[in-house]
Structures are given as structure tokens and as C-alpha cells.
Amino acid sequence: MNFTLKIWRQKNANAKGSFQTYPLKDVSPEMSFLEMLDYLNNQLISQGKEPVTFEHDCREGICGSCGLYINGRPHGPQRSTTTCELHMRDFKDGETIVVEPWRSKAFPVIKDLIVDRSSFERIMHAGGFVNVNVGCAPESNSSPIGKLIADKVFDAAVCIGCGACVAACKNSSAMLYAAAKIAQYAMIPQGKVEAKERVDKMVKQMDTEGFGFCSNTYACEFDCPKGISTDFIALMNREFFSSKACKQKHA
Amino acid sequence: MIKLDSKIPEGPLAEKWSRYKAGLRLVNPANKKKIDIIVVGTGLAGAGAASALGELGYNVKVFCFQDSPRRAHSVAAQGGINAAKNYRNDNDSIYRLFHDMMKGGDYRAREANVYRAAEVSNDVIDHFTAMGVPFARDYGGSLDTRSFGGVQVSRTFYAKGQTGQQCLLGTYSSLNRQIAKGTVKMFPRRDMLDIVMVDGKARGVITRNLVSGELERHSAHAVVLATGGYGTVFYLSTLGLGSNASAAWSAYRKGAVFANPSFIQIHPTSIPVLNDYQCKLTLMSESLRNDGRVWVPKEKGDKRHANEIPEEGRDYYLERRYPAFGNLVPRDVASRAAKERCDAGYGVGDTGLSVYLDFKDAINKQGEKAIRDKYGNLFEMYEKITGINPYKQPMRIYPAGHYTMGGLWVDYNLMTTIPGLYAIGESNFSDHGANRLGASSLMQCSGDGYFILPNTISDYLSEDIRTGKISTDQPAFEEAEKQVADRIQKIMAVGGKETASSFHKQLGKIMWDHCGMRRDAEGLKKGMELLIQLEEEFWSNICVPGTDKELNQELEKALKVADFFEVGRLMCEDALQREESCGAHFREEHQTETGEAKRNDANFAFVAAWEYQGPAAKPKLHKEALEFKYVELKERSYK
Amino acid sequence: MALAGMFLMIFLIFHLATNLLMLAGDGGKAFSEAVTFLSESPLIKVMEYVLFAGFLIHILLGVILQLHNYRSRPVKYHTRLRSETSTFSRFMFHTGVIIFVFLVIHLINFFFIRLGWVPQPDYAAHKHDFYSVAVVLFKNPWYTAIYLVSFVFLGFHLKHAFQSSFQSLGLNHTKYTPAIKVIGTIYALGISVGFAIIPVYFLFFY
Structure with missing residues (x-):
């Protein structure tokens, strides 16, 4: 050819x-x-x-x-x-x-074709984790998670952090990237504890980095190589509003 | 003069680790802040160690060559992670996991280390679950498990075919947490090019900033290498293209001994080479062999389409040779059997270098949907790469270089023979003997990083609480930096015609042909000669365009390939020395009448640890005798 | 954005309902009564301000969003974005601008008369006599064309807006979201066709 x-x-x-x-x-x-x-x-x-x-x-x-x-x-x-x-x-x-x-x-x-994606890293630093130290984990089966939820959590967790969602978005928004991580943790007991604080911090960091706003064109979902659903963006929005509504003072 | 002291603690096997741990010296929290630790590599082992050390309060600096720690090649592990949880009530136990690993490794690993790896495996699973790693669950909400090759229990935890990705992302999240807290400082896009030794101790590293090309000095009280294996020595392998041996090799050059370099696992089920420009082989998970049947045509050079070859024209050679285990024989056995058929002229595909993995019977029996549920993503991946629908015709597979059991020699503390230099994960010679069982590498890497190293390293660092900051202006740093700079200049100055990839490809072919799945003395010697020739040609004809003070991927490649010539030679040297067949190491001269591996426990039950003696000199062999008190040495039979 | 948009969408339903009274065939009696009632109701007086605020917020936010999003990609792609998306979602700002232009014309034609900003035309009986105004306007094919085209774009805008507002507010559900999408399409079609019937009726059948 x-x-x-x-x-x-x-x-x-x-x-x-x-x-x-x-x-x-x-x-x-x-x-x-x-x-x-x-x-x-x-x-x-x-x-x-x-x-x-x-x-x-x-x-x-x-x-x-x-x-x-x-x-x-x-x-x-x-x-x-x-x-x-x-x-x-x-x-x-x-x-x-x-x-x-x-x-x-x-x-x-x-x-050439290499871009600096460290903005993605900083979004994760802002809260893309569960605060748990080595050694203080409870026995794995002590908090069961239903298969349907577990499968959905997996669907959110498959993000490979490539940045295609941002590239595909006409607004160059990173909502799908942030949402995948926020949703993954918001759906399970381990992550729920600090879900409100997490969404607040991660969204704030995302805005600081200069990504665009979401206008729900869903191009990100179509072009995500792992097919991550924009439903998680809605879930993030929900978490975000409820975090705002709670008005807790975050440390 | 190096004397190998494995520091295996006394006492009964099951109590060694807990007793030993209790006796280790500690560093108090106030003093931890005064201590710097460098971790190189951000896979499961490196990122795990860095975050655990950060949690403890040390100042940690972490390096990786990728743009993000999340891209370390642990991400590509598919099948799963073992733990002796016994959730299935199938009589699993820490001892049984230990025993399986010892046997699977063909009795060439240390009992105490293997037992410890099995012991911490349960903590690893608990920790991952607590971090939110989405392991597969059953309808009741408990963790699900599946079986893997070479064992009789179901102890492999998994997250579809992406267990490595999920475990790594979990570990990455714990690393991010420490980065946010400021205990860990992350240095992405850095190649570690040398270890800096001050007064005989590892005290820092020289790195190259891959964006600016500048050399940088970093000091610390201890250095941890978590830099993975050297499987890319074969050029075509299942590893990431950036995976390399350079960090471990710089340690070897500075005096860390290198153990069992010839123990390298060839994975039986990889997608075969499709074109001449291919530089990567993609793995198809071992789990496929649960339902797929491996075969070649009975007639030599049968060029008919696979679907046109009738049942009586097919040779299901694994089922024929190993009726007891059939298609589920361990990796080393399956790989050799495939090579044997292809070498004998029965291979399929244009190159004749592949065999069929057929799901026809499984689909007929269980229905296409059941197969899709189990392996959907793998089938999709196969179709994406080859353009062939594996539901309609058999997959073609061939063995590919995958995992290196060998690596830097470490004692029970995971410290190399250089004081203050640790090696964890795949980069050490570790716990897998001569062959690794499926799903035990994620287990070992995480165990090393999260649970073992953070305990043992404090014993060493407790002597460093009064040392204070280590200056990078010392002559040792200057000298190390100069050596690195000279090496870079030397490569840049050649101005030849051939690319690094071209050399790498030739090197890979030499290694595959002479030090691959089946080895013999003559071939190994020939291989070493060819490697020396190729290395000479490299230094007179390598072409690196651009400059060294910019992002230069060709230079990065050339620096890595330059080290692989020595790696290859040491592998041949080690394979030549080991006059037996064990695990993945198969010597033509040492086989049973039926063509199976023939071990020589009387003379070769030792770890071969090699000490560097200079670029041209033959390395010196040290032997660490292996003692077996808790397992009985038997022939591995799968017939 | 989404909240203001939702509010405007509800307003459109009421607006349409009132307008459809024009087709009652009673020479605009019912419609005029409704208009008079609405103009004098204190509740509607308050709502008028809220409605203005709604429009203002929606438009302002839209402009801010568009500017910010434009700046988020300082170097544009050489190739046009070919990602699969619904066409309407990509042109929300553009359709928004068209609707805004229409809105201005519309206000001049009707609302400003009531406010007295625009002189009352001779054919209007009083400043609330929108019926007569409408009849005269829609007899003019140009006006009808402008209105019709605007309604088409309004439909496009609403088609995406309806379900998008649910998404933005995080109101999604595996079961209900597909239904919301269908309702959104029906709503968009209903509003644009509903409004379009009136000028067409007056142009051809009155």
C-alpha cells in the first residue's frame, strides 16, 4: 500500500x-x-x-x-x-x-507528536485515591459489593489515561477522565467516605488546568478507546452538586 | 571479594519472616524525615514501595521513563494475582501456594523467600481491595477467583483480562496520595543511567532528563531498583518497547552480582509475527488454554485452510504428549512443545512459525455466548491485531519472550551485594526459580513493594540517621556523571549508518536462535561470538540523529541496546554453565528419553550469581547453594 | 446553564399553550383574554422578571462557556473534528445565536409594544392586541419565513438541550435516560411544530 x-x-x-x-x-x-x-x-x-x-x-x-x-x-x-x-x-x-x-x-x-499530559497527573494528585495506609486494610470480604455494581466500577476503572477524550472534545474538556475516577470510587464503600471532598478537589484542579467545560456532545465516549460511558459524567455532576449542597468545610 | 550471604533467618519456615521482622532495627518517625530514598521504576513494585515508604515518613524520590507512573509495564499483566485466601474452601493454604511455586520453579528458588511471598499475598489482596481495586466479584458480593496453569486450586484473583492494569492503577493512586502529601517527589521522563557509589555504598543515581537531555544528579541514603526484567533482549517480546535492562545493568557494572540470567520465561500463547516491521508481540492470556485446544496438521507443510483440515488430519500434540494435563501444561512445557512441532516442519501460517489454538469444540459445546463471556476482550484484541475472527477459525499462536526469573541477586532483605542498593519485583532474581507460575508476578511485586522492603530497609537505614544530607557535589557524583556523559558522547560520535532498532533486531534474533527455548553448548558459544561481533559493529556503525541535548528517542534506544549485548552474553554464559535442564532453561544435552527436561540436583541446586569483571573479561561465578528442608525434589511430570 | 435552560423550556410550554389559543377560530377572543389576563396578573408580572433573568443567565453563561472553551484549545486542529457526535450538540452556540436574533425581532414585534418602547401600530386595537399584530405580521411571507426558520433552529437547540440538561444536573439513570432522550425529541418537535403552525395558518388559511 x-x-x-x-x-x-x-x-x-x-x-x-x-x-x-x-x-x-x-x-x-x-x-x-x-x-x-x-x-x-x-x-x-x-x-x-x-x-x-x-x-x-x-x-x-x-x-x-x-x-x-x-x-x-x-x-x-x-x-x-x-x-x-x-x-x-x-x-x-x-x-x-x-x-x-x-x-x-x-x-x-x-x-512533534508528543504532548505534556502532566495536567492529568495533577488532577489525580488532587484526590484520585482512597486514603488508606498499608497495613490498615480490613479483610477483603468484610464489605461485599454486588456483582452488578462491581462490574460498573470496573467499567469506570478501565481508563488508560491517554487523553483521547480531551482530544475528541470540541471544548477540550477533561470531564470523562475525571469522572471515570470519581465514579469508580463514589460507587464503592471504600471510596464513599471521602467522595464529596474528592469530587470537589478534582473538579477544581481540572478547571485550574485550563480544560474546557462539558457541553455534552459525547464525542469523548465515542472516541474513548475503552468505551467509558458519559453516564459517569452525570454521576460526577450529581456528586459535585451534592458536595456543593453539603457545604462542608474541607481541610 | 564478594561473599554471598543470603541472610536467611533461622527457625521454622512458617515463622522465619515474623521472627526476623520482629528483630529488625527501626528508624524513629522524626529521623525518617531526615532520610532520602530513591526508587527507580513505578510498576507494582516501585510505586508500591515508594508509596509505602512515603507513608512511613521517608523522603522519597521516584523516577520513571514514561510520562506518567501509570504506564509502567505492570499495566499489561492480564490474567490475575494469586493469594492463599482459601476463599473456595479447596484446601488452599500459604504452604500450598509456597509448594506450588517451588515446584513450578523447578526447585531453583529459595524456600524462605518463596514462603514469605506466599505469606504476604493475603495482605496484598486486602490492601488492593481497600484501595478500591475492582476485582471480579460473585453475585453475593465476595471476591471471585479462577484457576491458573500448574496448580489444583482456584486462588487467582482477577479483574477481567486487565488485572495488572487495575492493580497498577490502585498502586498509582496510593503513589498519587503520597505525591499530594509531599512525601514522594515524582520525576517522570527520566532514564536512570548510573548508580553513584560513595564509600562502597549506593548513594545516588545519575539520570537523563528525556525532554531536555540534561544529566541530573540525585542523592539518597538508599537506592531501590524496581526496573523490571530484561525480556526485551529478544527484541520481539510481550514487554513494552521501553522496557530495558540498563538500570539493573549499571548496578551490575558497579559490583552488584546478577543471578540466574539465563532463566527467562517464554510464554506459549502470543500472537505470532505478522510482518517484518513488527517490534512487539501481544500476549493472549494463559486462561485461553482452559478451553482452547492446541494443534498442528498431521502432515508436514499442509497448506490447507485450518477449517478445511478434518479432525483426523489434526495433531493435538499437547493432549497426545501430556494426557494428564493436556492443554494446561505449564508455560515452559507448552512453549517447547510448540517449538518442537514448528522446527519439525509442522508449523502453520506463512512463516510456518505458529500453531493453532482452536475454540471450535468449546464453542460447539458451550455455545458462542459462553466463550464470549469468558474471553470476549481477548478475542476482540486478537481480531483487531490479525483481522481474523477467532470465533470462526482457530487463533494462531507462537511462544514469545515474556518474563525474566533471573535478575539482580538479593539477600533476604532484598538488598543486592552493593550496600544500600535494593532490587524488588521482576528486577531481582526473586522467588520464581527457573520458571514462574501464572499470576504470581503481580503477587510478588506487590508483596516486595508494600510489605517486605519497607520493613527490611529500615534495618539498613537505622545506621544513617546521623549521616545528614548527601551532597551531589562530591567527586563520586562528578565522576559518575562524567562516565555517563562520555558514554553518550561515544554513541553520538559514531555517526554510522544503522539504527538502534536494526541492531536490536539482529541481537534479538541471535538470542532467540542461540539462547531461546532450547539451548545447546555449541549454539551458546556461537551466540556469544556473534554477540561480540555485533557489539563491535554497533560501536562502529550506530547512527543516532539529532543531538543529546533534546528529546531524542533514537539516543534513548541506542543506550539501551548498547547494554543488551552484555546482557545477552551473560545469559549465554549462564546457560552454558548450567549443565542441566530445569524450568524454562532447556539444554538439548540434558533431556529424558521422551524429550522432557532433566534436572541435575546433585550438581546444580544452586543460584548462579555472576560478578562483573570488566567489559571484555569473563564474569566470575559465585554459587549460592539452595537448601530444601520443606519440599521434596521431584521430577516435574505432567504426563 | 442547565437550570436556566430547563426553566426556559418550561416557559416555552406555557407560551405555546397560550399561542395555540389563536387557532381557536374565535377571532382571537380567547387569546386576547389570556394575554390581558396574563399581562395584568401580579404573579406573571413577577415571573416576567424571573424569565428575563433566566434568559440573561442562559445567554451570558452560554457566551462565557463558548469563550472559555474556545480558549481551551489555542492551537486548532488542521483536520476538522470527525468524532461521532450528534450534530445538534456541536452547534448549540450557533443555534443559540440564531435564536437570540429571533428573540430580539420577536420582542420588538410584540413585547416592546406593550412596554411602549415601540410605537403601537395602527392595526392594533390596544397595546395588548397581539392577535391583530400577529395576523398582520404573518400575512407577510417574509416574516413567516423568518419565524419558521427560527423555529427549525429552536427545534435543533431543544433536541440536544432537553436531555443534556438532565445529564448536566446528574439526573441520569440506566432505565429513564433513554426515555428522557425520546421525550426530548418529542418535546423539541412539539415546540417547533406547535409554534410553526400558527404563522403557517395565518399565511395560508386565514
């Missing part, structure tokens, strides 16, 4: 970037999208040019490192698929493929 690649190149965070066009021949349909980029990089290096920098690690769709904005969609055209799981057979021969980094004020570009 042959492709024309139009890729965003940017030397570093302060440099001005631009699109570069690379024709690429003899691509195997069996290649994953990232292997295709490896193949391109190999050619660039042999031509004495700088390879395209992109983030990746596990290449099996679970670490959340990779994230490219491909032809107008985060992680490309396939649903429930990360960039590393995307294959070239999903594209048309001869197609022009435009590859961009995630775009958001809270995700500044570091180099």
Missing part, C-alpha cells in the same frame, strides 16, 4: 511547528499504525533526516502512552481502538493521512 503522510513537526515546546508531507511506499496492510511510523522513521534516518517523535510503549492498547490525532479523530477511524492497535488495513490505499498531536491548552506540545 502507498500513503501520503502529512505530519505535524515541531522541534520543541517553544518552536513553531508546521506540517511536513512524506510519501510512503510499500506499506504492508499487516503493519500497525505505529509500525508504519517506525518504517517511515527508518527511511527518514537513512536519508539523514530527523525521525518523527511520538509516544508509545506497550503497543497492546493498555498503557495509554500512544495517542495521535489521525484524520480528524483521536486514535484514528476505528472505534474502541488505541493508535497502537490500529492497522494499515483500516486505511484506503493511496489515502492521505493527516497526523496531529492532541490539541489542548492543558496538553502543550513537547516535540
